[in-house]
Amino acid sequence: MADHLGSDDLRADSLRRDLLAHCYRMLGSVRNAETVSRDVFRRADLHV
Numbered sequence: 848m849a850d851h852l853g854s855d856d857l858r859a860d861s862l863r864r865d866l867l868a869h870c871y872r873m874l875g876s877v878r879n880a881e882t883v884s885r886d887v888f889r890r891a892d893l894h895v
Contacts, residue, residue, distance in 0.1 A: 863888060 866887060870880035 859888075 863884065867880055867884045870883045871877060874880050874883065
């Protein structure tokens with residue numbers, strides 16, 4: 848699966864997992880953590 852991914856994609860996936868874990872610890876809800884982490888990546892993408 849990761850054969851077609853570049854190093855930037857792999858780094859982003861790693862950051863996304865870390866952010867999701869952090870959000871989950873803060874919020875205590877998988878659903879809320881997924882929503883917040885998705886919003887963070889959308890906002891970050893707008894500023895790149």
